[in-house]
Amino acid sequence: MPHGLDDARIALSLVAIEPGLKGVLIAGPSGTGKSVLARAARMLWPEGTPFVEVPLGVTMDRLVGGIDLERTLAAGRPVVAPGLLAQAHGGVLYVDEINLLQPESANVLHHTLATGQVRLEREGLSETHSAEFVLIGTFNPAEGPVSPALLDRVAFIVPAKTLKDVPSRAHIAATAHQSYTIPSDVIHMVEVGREVMQYISVPRNTLKELCAAATALKVESNRAEVFAVRCAMANTALNARVPITQGDIDLAVRLVLAPRATRHMEIAKPDATQTPTETPPSRERTEGRSSDAPKPDVGQVGNLSHNQADVKPMDEEEKHAPLGLLREPSKAEGGTAAGKRGRGLNLRRGRHIRSLPGRPGRGQLALVDTLKAAALNASSRREAGGVRVQREDLRIKQFRQRTGLLVVFAVDASGSMALNRINTAKAAAISLLQSAYVHRDKIALISFRRDRAETILSPGGGVAKARRVLESLPTGGRTPLSAALAEVYQLAGEKACHLRVAGTVLVLITDARSNQPLRSAPENADRETVAMAEVERLSKQIRPLLVGALVMDTRRSSGGNGPDLARWLGGQYVHLPKASAGQIAETVQGEMAKLR
């Protein structure tokens, strides 16, 4: 019976044989049983092998190790409690929804995979622990990508698919109540495979074939072919035979190289059960052409339009709107210091920046700093004997959370925009991207033309990628402004939450001549009128999601819909018919500065 997790099962068996494959990431929508399989995979390792699960909210001290409170107080000197990474040494580290891991935690994770050691250099502690483990992770690509650095460090990124044929679905439904176990014959094959592995050698022709495939698929890493070779070897071992067969090579191409392809190419044999195009979206591959966020389908957009009643009447809100174009940003949570410098500082989460005097009720106790203060104060108090911690010695941790803004550029690439104006908009976008790093801003780029809008740069991409997508940006066709706004709605809503940014700013570069509605216009209705009505509705929906908006009108003459559009979005209108890229970038930066 075929199963949506077939590839995942193979990959897990292979990594259980050859830990040098480093790990398996299983990508798929919820309800495909990927987490169940991942947890069951521990049966593939001998009993007693560590299997450590990392919760999403894991703190840095639990991950890399930190102070052992009880033993430190008893011993009167810092005693380290090893973290989860060190506990997984020699075994398996499992992370459910690995794409939602805090960025700092993901960084430490990929670094540990690289070095096999976890280095603890925190809060006065300095130790090194061995941490060689196999990483198993699951994620739902619809909820955001996995850090590319992490993808590069494991051999397998495999899909968990929803099956499309009725008998298989029925089989799954019928057996779903049984707790999932790995068949004993598979466990046996893996055990034998570990023994066989040492006898497998790789002929030069096989190496050549795999390396040629990596080049043909334009895989951007020389680590991938090392993984591919190990994968072919492990599959040979799994099947307890020598030498390596063409089937082993094909499997390595399909499971290791194809998901990292930056160029499509039919490499897999036709008899392979899955074609490379069905492999899960690796970030490198999808971001260029299409968004990894699900496209708003017609039903969703219909929803938007029907929710019109939820929108406050425009005029009422208008009266209270501040005169400046950008509304006040939401205050950072738990902030201790107001104003520019204090942004992102809080007592609850983020990175531990420093410790402040304070009672533990207000935040987390910073034990080491408390002890330091006690020791220093004790000598001035001239206390005899052991150190006693007084109330004034207590220190709590202050954290900083990265709080840049999400800047969404929506660039009109329709035929009514003359080519040189599009080039100006492109240049402005790139120059703003370059300055985004300073403020930890995330930039997203939407282009819209003909009948659709597309996120061509997902939030977080760099200048190199932006330039690549912008260079090949097609232009011409009608102006689907409402489709663009629907895309903005997606980014500003769901995405912005995951990105943990302070707010979203929209920069819309267009001549505002919307003439392509999202929904087909009714009989004998004017298409432009319908399109503009949509734009008005959507703008008002988006408005509460933004902390600022800027409409850059590139229309030659004055007038037109630009000023209305800016008003609906609650943003600033700038008429820049002959603006240079530098002027646009300067204007946006000026407005952003007011927000910080």
Added chain:
Amino acid sequence: MREQSAASPIFPFTAIVGQEEMKRALLLNAVDPGIGGVMIMGHRGTAKSTAVRALAALLPPVRAHEAKAEVFIQGVRTGIPLFPLEESGPDLIPVPFVDLPLGATEDRVAGTLDIEAALTRGVKVFEPGLLARAHGGFLYIDEVNLLEDHLVDLLLDVAASGVNVVEREGLSVRHPARFVLVGSGNPEEGDLRPQLLDRFGLHAHIITLTDVEQRVEIVTRAEAFRANPAAFLAEREPKQIALREQIVRARGLLPNTQMSHQLLLRAAELCLKLGVDGHRGEITIARAARAHAALEGHRDVNTDDVRDVAVMSLRHRLRRDPLEEIDTGEKIEKAMEGIM
């Protein structure tokens, strides 16, 4: 804490396939640390970390007392070595190599109050941090763009001044911290502040090798090393020794190298033509070209030396034009055609 890296075998520098620009940039810094470090930009999985670690392991050992420094407390030279000498054991130690962990906190980087001494003996003792440990060697930051800004600023300040100043927890300590700062990054991951880029002496670009023969060689060597590190190291030893001796000779030759006035003029002309702001461009070219000449075994810097270091010295100092489509490296090569 003792470094454990000595225990695990390190992939030999001479066995790294391709990536000549990165290797040359690292070697130049090994000859003359004054060049100011190197930033390595490029795809993942291209042996960046391997190369830096391998270089430190290749270099001849340093005297322990040279790697350790003296502490100034409240501005007064105390005569206390930064690390107790008996702790360091033998007189000669491997070149320090510190791989900055991403989760490191500022107190561990700069150094802090020794809490054990404070608690048990009630005395203020400075516990040196990673900057002290890197003194005389290399400090490597993988994925600089992922590191917290305040730590990057601290590292760049110390790397430039060669002195670490700690003012915290009632301590006032300064100690020398001279090391070669090596950073790596991936341009797709997000960009680096231009001010930050400019502080690295050289800027090397690396890309995934696409030549099939080279790729096969990478896999073959990686697997051979994994299967039997000792045998692999033994096999490479003659090449390692030859390169080590070349570096030692170059270090000796470096003070005697010279760059003619005419060549200096041409380097300045090149920077002018490319619109490089400031004077770091030609200063770096001159320094790197002398190290290059020393490495090649001659005293007088020639045009080839300058040509070989110009791209990596200037790449990160050009004004960035958002509409520019050609690679900055090509642009520099082109500008050189007329001058060199």
